[in-house]
Amino acid sequence: MRYKLVELEPYRPEDTQQKIDEDHGLHPDDKYLKPGRIPHIWCPGCGLGIVLAAFIKGMDSMEVNVDNCAVVSGIGCTGRVAGYLDMDTYHTTHGRAIPFATGLKCAKPEMEVVVFSGDGDLFAIGGNHLIHAARRNMDLTVICVNNFNYGMTGGQSGPTTHMTAKTVTTPYGNCEYPFNLTHLAYASGAVYVARWTSFHARYLIESIRKCFSKKGFKFIEVLTPCPTGYGRPNKLGTGLEQMKDYRDNSEIRNGINPMEADAALRGPIVVGEFVDQEKPTFLDRYNEDILGKMSSSG
Numbered sequence: 001m002r003y004k005l006v007e008l009e010p011y012r013p014e015d016t017q018q019k020i021d022e023d024h025g026l027h028p029d030d031k032y033l034k035p036g037r038i039p040h041i042w043c044p045g046c047g048l049g050i051v052l053a054a055f056i057k058g059m060d061s062m063e064v065n066v067d068n069c070a071v072v073s074g075i076g077c078t079g080r081v082a083g084y085l086d087m088d089t090y091h092t093t094h095g096r097a098i099p100f101a102t103g104l105k106c107a108k109p110e111m112e113v114v115v116f117s118g119d120g121d122l123f124a125i126g127g128n129h130l131i132h133a134a135r136r137n138m139d140l141t142v143i144c145v146n147n148f149n150y151g152m153t154g155g156q157s158g159p160t161t162h163m164t165a166k167t168v169t170t171p172y173g174n175c176e177y178p179f180n181l182t183h184l185a186y187a188s189g190a191v192y193v194a195r196w197t198s199f200h201a202r203y204l205i206e207s208i209r210k211c212f213s214k215k216g217f218k219f220i221e222v223l224t225p226c227p228t229g230y231g232r233p234n235k236l237g238t239g240l241e242q243m244k245d246y247r248d249n250s251e252i253r254n255g256i257n258p259m260e261a262d263a264a265l266r267g268p269i270v271v272g273e274f275v276d277q278e279k280p281t282f283l284d285r286y287n288e289d290i291l292g293k294m295s296s297s298g
Contacts, residue, residue: 032056032066034086042077043151045231045239047198047224051145052081054201055116058208069112072101074121077152077226078145081116095125098133101140109139109283112212119146120158123179127159134188134217136282141211141218144181147226155229162265166233181221182258186275191216193258193275197223199246200271207273216281223263223271234265 030038033056042048059069066087073082073089074097082089092100097115105113115122122130122144133140149167150156157167157174160181164173186193192214196204204222211218225231225242236242246269253261254272261270280288 029053029056029060032059032086033084037084040084041080043226043228043239045225045227045242046077046151047147047222047239047243048077048081048145050198050201051078051143051204051222051224052084054204055081055114055143055208058205058212061205062209062212064112064212068110069114070101070104071114071116072097072104073115074117074126075152076118076121076150077147078116078118079121095121095127095129097121098126098129098140098142102129102133102138105139106283113140115140115142117142117144118151119144119148119160119181120150123159123181123184131184131188134185134190134219137189137191137216137279139215139217139281139283141208141220142185143208143220143222145222145224146181147224147230148178149226149230151226151229155226155233165230165265167230168233180258180261180263182219182261182274185217185219185221186258189217190219190275191277191279192218192220192273194219194273195221195223195261195263195271197243197246197250197269197271198225199243200250203252203271210273210276214276215284216279223269236266 040049070088071082071085072092073079074092075094079091082091090100097117101113101115146160148160148162150158155167156169160178161167161174162178166173182193182195194207207220225239227239231242249267250269250271252272253270256274258274261274263269
């Protein structure tokens with residue numbers, strides 16, 4: 001068999017901008033993406049592209065002004081999202097996405113601030129920041145892509161790795177109990193808590209839409225395949241086969257206590273919108289309780 005090699009054309013930003021200006025020849029979502037950054041670097045079968053597309057769809061359907069929205073991410077596979085979006089983004093150091101987003105929200109409270117990161121970044125090195133941001137009810141939307149391992153650095157075990165699961169650091173099986181992220185977020189004070197898989201893209205879009213219209217600390221967990229780092233050692237199959245497992249094994253149970261929301265390695269996965277409540281945000285209370293008293297006493 002003979003292959004004909006196609007000569008690659010050099011990337012010319014001016015050509016891409018011309019296509020954008022003409023609104024012709026590009027994907028409809030390209031107006032939200034930095035020219036020249038696609039195709040992305042994520043592995044075949046990874047669910048991150050679906051999650052990114054869902055975020056763009058949710059933002060577009062709510063007509064969110066990109067000039068009034070910022071995305072902050074940490075380190076890891078999910079952290080690369082910040083580099084693809086053509087808007088104000090910040091790729092922070094490991095575990096520090098939420099404190100940076102907190103400072104940004106306090107400095108510019110009128111902005112929509114979204115944290116987009118992974119389970120390891122948010123709940124291991126960044127776990128302390130997350131629970132206190134939820135406790136304060138900071139007006140942030142946190143989208144956590146949970147692939148159950150540190151995928152970018154080779155597939156090490158992390159805070160959500162299933163019991164008995166094999167990784168490069170647990171070759172005989174993991175013996176540590178994993179976090180239930182939705183339960184932890186709810187117990188810390190989140191006003192909105194949901195979990196979906198990358199198979200449930202339309203449900204995920206709707207949850208993202210709700211987050212853009214709600215004040216307070218909102219948390220969405222998205223379970224996604226990691227065929228390279230997690231699927232291979234645990235014989236979970238390809239990314240497509242894992243998506244079929246999500247389809248067959250997921251059960252939507254809206255409104256349940258997140259403590260009951262299991263996500264088994266091989267077996268039932270509980271998804272849905274678990275928490276949706278209202279309470280004053282940190283800035284609401286700060287402006288009323290602190291600044292209000294300071295101005296009245298002065």
